[in-house]
Amino acid sequence: MIVPEPAKSDHFTATRNACKMCTPLGACLAFSGVEGCVPFLHGSQGCATYIRRYLISHFREPMDIASSNFGEHAAIFGGQTNLEQGLANVIRSYEPAVIGIATTCLSETIGDDMPMFLHQFTSKYADPTPLPHLVHASTPSYSGSHFDGYMEAVFALAKTLAEKGQTQATLVNMIPGVVSPADIRHLKDILSDFELDYVMLPDYSERMDGVSWDDYQRIPEGGTTVDELKSMGSAAGSIEFATTHHKSQTAGEYLASACDVENHRMDMPIGIAATDRFFDALEKLSGKATPRRHQMDRGRLVDSYVDGHKYCFGKRAILYGEEDFVIALASFLCEIGIVTVLIASGGKSGKLLENIERVMPDPSVATVMDGVDFEEITDAAMDMHADLIIGNSKGFKLSQKLDVPLVRVGLPIHDRMGASRIVHLGYQGTQYLYDLIVNTLLDVKQRTSEVGYTYI
Amino acid sequence: MAPDSPEQAVELTPDGTLTSEGLREELLKAYPKKSRRKREKQFVINEKTVNEDGTVTLPQIGANTRTIPGILTQRGCTYAGCKGVILGPTRDIVNITHGPIGCGYYSWLTRRNQTSAPNDSDANYMTYCFSTDMQDENIIFGGEKKLAAAIQEAYDIFQPKAIAVFSTCPVGLIGDDVHQVAKDMKEKLGINIFGFSCEGYKGVSQSAGHHIANNQVFKHVVGTDNTPRSKFSINLLGEYNIGGDAFVLEDLLERCGIELVSTFSGNSTYDQFANAHMANLNAVMCHRSINYVADMIEKKYGTPWIKVNFIGAKSTAKSLRKIGEYFADEKLMEQIEKVISEEYPAVFEAQKKYKPSLEGKRVMLFVGGSRAHHYQDLFGELGMKTVAAGYEFAHRDDYEGRAVIPDIKIDADSRNIEELHVDADPDMYDSDKVRDKWAKEEKGYTFAEYDGMMTQMAEKALVIDDINHYESEELIKRVKPDLFCAGIKEKYVVQKMGVPCKQLHSYDYGGPYAGFRGAIEFYKDIDRLVNAKVWKMIKAPWDE
Numbered sequence A: 001m002i003v004p005e006p007a008k009s010d011h012f013t014a015t016r017n018a019c020k021m022c023t024p025l026g027a028c029l030a031f032s033g034v035e036g037c038v039p040f041l042h043g044s045q046g047c048a049t050y051i052r053r054y055l056i057s058h059f060r061e062p063m064d065i066a067s068s069n070f071g072e073h074a075a076i077f078g079g080q081t082n083l084e085q086g087l088a089n090v091i092r093s094y095e096p097a098v099i100g101i102a103t104t105c106l107s108e109t110i111g112d113d114m115p116m117f118l119h120q121f122t123s124k125y126a127d128p129t130p131l132p133h134l135v136h137a138s139t140p141s142y143s144g145s146h147f148d149g150y151m152e153a154v155f156a157l158a159k160t161l162a163e164k165g166q167t168q169a170t171l172v173n174m175i176p177g178v179v180s181p182a183d184i185r186h187l188k189d190i191l192s193d194f195e196l197d198y199v200m201l202p203d204y205s206e207r208m209d210g211v212s213w214d215d216y217q218r219i220p221e222g223g224t225t226v227d228e229l230k231s232m233g234s235a236a237g238s239i240e241f242a243t244t245h246h247k248s249q250t251a252g253e254y255l256a257s258a259c260d261v262e263n264h265r266m267d268m269p270i271g272i273a274a275t276d277r278f279f280d281a282l283e284k285l286s287g288k289a290t291p292r293r294h295q296m297d298r299g300r301l302v303d304s305y306v307d308g309h310k311y312c313f314g315k316r317a318i319l320y321g322e323e324d325f326v327i328a329l330a331s332f333l334c335e336i337g338i339v340t341v342l343i344a345s346g347g348k349s350g351k352l353l354e355n356i357e358r359v360m361p362d363p364s365v366a367t368v369m370d371g372v373d374f375e376e377i378t379d380a381a382m383d384m385h386a387d388l389i390i391g392n393s394k395g396f397k398l399s400q401k402l403d404v405p406l407v408r409v410g411l412p413i414h415d416r417m418g419a420s421r422i423v424h425l426g427y428q429g430t431q432y433l434y435d436l437i438v439n440t441l442l443d444v445k446q447r448t449s450e451v452g453y454t455y456i
Numbered sequence B: 001m002a003p004d005s006p007e008q009a010v011e012l013t014p015d016g017t018l019t020s021e022g023l024r025e026e027l028l029k030a031y032p033k034k035s036r037r038k039r040e041k042q043f044v045i046n047e048k049t050v051n052e053d054g055t056v057t058l059p060q061i062g063a064n065t066r067t068i069p070g071i072l073t074q075r076g077c078t079y080a081g082c083k084g085v086i087l088g089p090t091r092d093i094v095n096i097t098h099g100p101i102g103c104g105y106y107s108w109l110t111r112r113n114q115t116s117a118p119n120d121s122d123a124n125y126m127t128y129c130f131s132t133d134m135q136d137e138n139i140i141f142g143g144e145k146k147l148a149a150a151i152q153e154a155y156d157i158f159q160p161k162a163i164a165v166f167s168t169c170p171v172g173l174i175g176d177d178v179h180q181v182a183k184d185m186k187e188k189l190g191i192n193i194f195g196f197s198c199e200g201y202k203g204v205s206q207s208a209g210h211h212i213a214n215n216q217v218f219k220h221v222v223g224t225d226n227t228p229r230s231k232f233s234i235n236l237l238g239e240y241n242i243g244g245d246a247f248v249l250e251d252l253l254e255r256c257g258i259e260l261v262s263t264f265s266g267n268s269t270y271d272q273f274a275n276a277h278m279a280n281l282n283a284v285m286c287h288r289s290i291n292y293v294a295d296m297i298e299k300k301y302g303t304p305w306i307k308v309n310f311i312g313a314k315s316t317a318k319s320l321r322k323i324g325e326y327f328a329d330e331k332l333m334e335q336i337e338k339v340i341s342e343e344y345p346a347v348f349e350a351q352k353k354y355k356p357s358l359e360g361k362r363v364m365l366f367v368g369g370s371r372a373h374h375y376q377d378l379f380g381e382l383g384m385k386t387v388a389a390g391y392e393f394a395h396r397d398d399y400e401g402r403a404v405i406p407d408i409k410i411d412a413d414s415r416n417i418e419e420l421h422v423d424a425d426p427d428m429y430d431s432d433k434v435r436d437k438w439a440k441e442e443k444g445y446t447f448a449e450y451d452g453m454m455t456q457m458a459e460k461a462l463v464i465d466d467i468n469h470y471e472s473e474e475l476i477k478r479v480k481p482d483l484f485c486a487g488i489k490e491k492y493v494v495q496k497m498g499v500p501c502k503q504l505h506s507y508d509y510g511g512p513y514a515g516f517r518g519a520i521e522f523y524k525d526i527d528r529l530v531n532a533k534v535w536k537m538i539k540a541p542w543d544e
């Protein structure tokens, strides 16, 4: 008789309605931001199919992920043959510049020796035609979430491809973390406005939010090029939005330690304070003052904070999503007078609480939960009298249950259009979020008012 | 051409310059030798030979073989077929995914299968996604204890009638015995608990998962409730209530006076499965995913099965009549005719309205294990021509008909999946039904018959099994079909190339498409999609 494991205090043993996705999904997303890169899952085909489908339903764009397609034999004896065959086929049919290989729970459990496999593959096939770059991220889902997988892949890309070189004074590495294609486009604009050369890693701003094709594209256009990746080692500095990542080094830390590229690691720039820090770093790196249009953006944002203060002050919000994302949002909500009563994440870096304490002047108002699922969030949220929920599509049920509106941001959003076009970052992104939040609150007020004001 | 006139060869493009042979060769040319040899078998031209005795011989197709690593397939995994497809639509069995988080998360209400409990207080766990969310220590030390705890918790929260446990890839590898845990917890809690060894790598596609699901549901649930059912009672097998199809069919059958005991598994409940063996006939929609249950019920209880198809108005009428004919009751048959004649005027009306803007358009369908066949009926009703079709996870019999089953080679992957040995039930086996079946067969009524997709398709149409990315792109580029039917993974790439893509797994946003009402809905949706203005806006003025 197998005796159940005792339930861990108030935490459930099972995960019910998870608030995180799996590690390789994050890795595949990051890999899709490299030009000519085919994401490749080493494991059975189901994971690739599921992850493709999930990313596709968020971005509404094609998303190819190859797989080494394990059968029973590979599952027992290891997947080297499958890997080699799979890579060979991907190389033949895509002619990729890079293959981004993430290992699924299956191959991780088997313990496939990836560095050795890849080494052997390379020595076997590199002649006569050079092979694409093979980048491996170790992504077992039983330790971590999609966020960790994303960070791991970005790290692996930098580690595998960046080359130490003569420092280029105007070159900056921009490493933004899990953000939307529109965020990436916005960051590029900002960097250009500072007249900086930059390497954006990853850059799926076109591939995951593209246009119709005149000609068929085997691998959709856009992304960080291999040359750019190589040049990361000679940048004058890196700006990296990464708060809680702890598994391995971050890409920025790696570049600092291996290539002496100064790393400016900071929170995601949502809200004025966090964005100010970002612009401060840009001023330092570029030696230029913040261009007028961004000064104006900031000014308008402050102006709107003032104008809208009466609508949001004292309102109560529930936040969930990746740890880095909720930390940034919590800091922003404080600025606009919204009380964040619950901050939750499926991630489990162990660093959520300390960071919330850092960014919130009065963290005692908030319940902070990491490693939780939506049932735990729902239980905690029941008598919090929230006015607003902010997070991805998966909070819909919670929103229905509490009868509180859900402001959809982040990933995944598969029940609304335009997830790729949400700008979350910078003064502009904050402005968008701010208007969205205030208008959502106004909508409730108007709909629940007996008078039915059209003038608020 | 239209399925009704198969002797005419299909025209791939309006100008007729492209031949099926030429196109096939062009596409296969790109493969290295070994892959080519494999793909050749799965990529056939529908050339039918009429034999002297009037029977038709179809070309042989390769199907249900493993996808080559590194080739982008549409297929999912065994777990997806088992948990997502078969058990997913049942609302009152708590499903627990034993494994790391992703597998459960991605199968969390992603198929648009609907359910409707009669009362608010009735159990519906479909919106729940339980997972043991295995962590490092479970992989190292085993996850059985955690699974047992998860079952206990699910029980504590819901006290459900049944709990089902689904194994994902790592589980098989670390050697967790889900069946033992299920058995122990069943004894402890006194409710039905059963496990599925549906690790993703087990089979070549979802199909293996269907089989595993069929086996376990048959073994653990079917036959546990002997409440008698009425004379005209049936089970509807292989209907998953995507977009509300089952609701339409439930209503249709009821109006005809046919009692629906269970549906496998659209809008279904545990109790329906338990009582399914008491129905007098099994009607099979999706042959691929569910024929095992039909066969096993027949072996154990003597209940025969027939193939039906409720996709397309004509097929719906035909299927209803076939059920009526089986029961051979005047009044029932009259009632069926009455319902058909009530429904048909609106169907004609809609056909008249939508056909002119759709007639002659060329369609490709690459989906599922039955839909790529069934939906050809609907397109036929609109005068649209299926120029190429294929399944994602079907077997040879779904292409060439059940007559080929004895010739199908069993490979290592298929051997992996248990074939349940089923004997006649000493108490419940109904010999009268069997004798009745024989008598009917003598009069020409056909049971357990499915002729497959290819018989119905036009001469020289392309039939492609497990189509991959490369092939579908080339087909689109060269043939420029007016409509491509597939799933969400293909949708956006197809549409980037300026060709509309209808999702036939989840129906996009639409449905129901089954029955008469569904047919009308489908005509409308196809017209809206194919003739949408946006297809003409893709080129900017400066590109002209």
Ligand code: SF4
Pocket: A044, A045, A046, A047, A048, A050, A105, A106, B077, B078, B079, B080, B099, B102, B103, B167, B168, B169, B170, B198, B199, B200, B201
């Ligand atoms: S791990 Fe296995 S069961 Fe899970 S999605 Fe991947 S292939 Fe399917």
Ligand code: SF4
Pocket: A022, A023, A024, A046, A047, A050, A104, A105, A106, A141, B099, B100, B101, B102, B103, B104, B168, B169, B170
């Ligand atoms: S096995 Fe791991 S990688 Fe595959 S879907 Fe499940 S959680 Fe994700």
